[in-house]
Amino acid sequence: MVYDGCQSWETAFIVQAYCSTDLVNEFSQTLTKAHEFIKKSQVLENHPDYEAYYRHRSKGSWTLSTADNGWCVSDCTAEALKVNAY
Structure with a gap:
């Protein structure tokens, strides 16, 4: 089973791209779904x-792909936090 990818990373940049244009209203449903994905991708527990x-502690961070990955990445966490601020 392959579980790694870059879904959180790419989604954060896509949301930032939409928000930097006039397309926010036109793609509001897409942005809502992307925001839900980013929220679900946050690591909620430290590795046992x-x-x-x-x-390191990973609770509260974001990974490159999904929360199942469990390996926190500071750049991905920063981009996800920026998206949550929109």
Whole structure:
């Protein structure tokens, strides 16, 4: 099973592109769905025993792909936070 991709990363940039144009009203349904996806992609729990595996806390962050990935990425978190501010 392959679970990795770049869905969160790409969705954040797509939303930012729409918001920088006059297309926000025309694509409001698309932007609403994208916002829901970004919210669902947030990591809600730390990896069990993350310290034993020398991992950082990931709760509250975003990954490159989806929350199932579990590996937080600071750039993806920053872009997702910017999208949530729109």
